[in-house]
Amino acid sequence: MATLHERKTYREAIMKTLYEGMEGSGLPDVSGARLRDDLAIPEQDLAAACTYLVEEGLVTVRWAHGDTPATVMLTHQGIRLMEAEEEDHG
Numbered sequence: 001m002a003t004l005h006e007r008k009t010y011r012e013a014i015m016k017t018l019y020e021g022m023e024g025s026g027l028p029d030v031s032g033a034r035l036r037d038d039l040a041i042p043e044q045d046l047a048a049a050c051t052y053l054v055e056e057g058l059v060t061v062r063w064a065h066g067d068t069p070a071t072v073m074l075t076h077q078g079i080r081l082m083e084a085e086e087e088d089h090g
Contacts, residue, residue, distance in 0.1 A: 001044070001045075001048075002042075002045045002048075006045070007045070007048065007049065007052075010039070010041050010045055010046070010049040011049045011052060011053060013039045013041070014035055014039065014041075014046075014049055014050070014053065014059070014072065015053070015058065015059075015074070015078065015081070015082060016082075017030065017035060017038065017039060018030055018059065018072060018073070018074045018078070019074060019078075019079070019082040022074060022079070028073050028074075029062075029071040029072060029073035030071065030072055030073075031069075031070065031071055031072075032046065032050070032061075032064065032068040032069030032070060032071065032072055033068055035069075035072060036068055043066070043067045043068050044067055046067070046068065046069070047067035047068070047069070050069050050072055053078070057075055057077045057078075058074065058075055058077055058078035058081060059072050059073060059074055059075060059078055060072075060073050060075055061073075
């Protein structure tokens with residue numbers, strides 16, 4: 001299992017990837033397999049991070065078989081959080 005620092009890093013990376021993907025391609029969701037591969041997150045840790053983000057109301061997940069989400073999408077609350085962070089960092 002990942003350390004607290006790794007878990008926070010994974011969650012931040014997922015949010016950033018979803019937000020940038022939405023901004024760049026206009027697609028609202030990203031496949032869990034792409035997140036796992038692009039971010040090099042172990043499958044179990046990806047599932048845990050997505051579950052945490054769902055519980056916080058920041059993403060929605062459509063689950064596939066196993067621990068890898070089929071798709072992950074930012075919620076309105078998640079988008080607002082990422083926009084606020086973008087404004088704070090210039």
